[in-house]
Amino acid sequence: MSDDVLAIDLSGVVAEQPDPVLFATVSGAHLYGFPSRDSDVDLRGVHLLPAAELVGLGEPEETRSRMWDRDGVEMDLVTHDLRKFVRLMLRRNGYVLEQLLSPLVVHTGEAHRELVSLAPGVLTRHHAHHYRGFASTQWRLFEKRGELKPLLYTFRVLLTGVHLMRAGAVQADLRALVDEPGAPSYLPDLMAAKAEREHGAADVDRERVADDVERLHGLLDEAQQLSGLPDAPSVRAALDAFVVRVRLEGAGVGAVG
Template identity: 50%
Template structure:
């Protein structure tokens, strides 16, 4: 497989140029999911800290500070998409059934970290509930609805890439419901799931556009697999021993207060 090599030094330059102090920055997207092509862009995700004065005074984030920072483009020859949230916004998302932010937080592809990042990772286990399964069911359903459209619009057979995202989401959800652990890597997930067709799909995706399309005969097979895995995730939710409500709110609140106080008077980069 022609997987892309990660140039952490170049990615670190983008982290260093961020306008606010960062708690962490990790790589998400295809690199985290285990099937990056040679030309895949880099999805950088993380948490930043707005200055204390901007979040407690009359001039809050809506009056100058940015609770979400987005930057995309080609930098140092790397195509990248950087999105970070202020700590308060990110912590709020952690307390909802949002598996996406947990995947970012717990990504093993770390560009920038701090002791507070490690503390957040420890608290994350107390934010996982059985209802995170709804996040993965919903995301999979959305992706599946989009999947056949290129074919129906006359753009040729459906591509392999969206199908890999469908399988990745469903296997992540099933694994989370059964183990309480967040794993977003399709290849490692398949070590347990043992779906014999996934390795071939990944190879076809990495081979490029000319091989990254599905044959007509494949579509019905994958539709049956999609329905089977949806049912498996629903069953895993029903029998999961995960709690119904998160218990990490107090710990996150304590961490947020300490982060705000430690960031008092921090100069914003220019």
């Protein structure tokens, strides 16, 4: 990981978790290609609960969240139990796919690599709904606060969605999307401004950016209609078998099937 802030040794964070971590990656602004000097580090991943916690009478802690300061950097860690994470993958959740496929890997292993190999079979044309909704939420936040961060998130999300519909692949880094057909030419300038301050105001022509956001929504609609992606995941059975096998192996039962 090339960013200076990511030069922090994050392996200890994984070791501190109460249950085994199958993978941990960096998400957020570092993944999206426009971190600021004062950006926090968003760690996302999957933990593996003991089988007894899932078959007993108690309510398992399927999602864990923690925020703290480490070496002067604010850390934000969120992990899901494997079963919940895979269920989110099957619900057309682009956010968890971006976490799974993030190139900023803190911790990995065979289970992570296998899950990555199954990810293409989860992609559908209906993932456009996720990106459309996420973009609308960020745009409303920009209209309310006038900050550069939600504006860049709006553009990033829309361009990621368009790219997914066209190319059938997840690309969350805005730096790799600025040359995509339809991307506004001023995005590199906005990214450079964002690098100086996490919550700075957006010095933009609001009418112009509103027109560009509306145009990108149209491109996303068109890309979804023309997409060669299927209507439903093709790997549901494979993911089910994967979750069962990893859980039993983690419980010391051994592989099944």
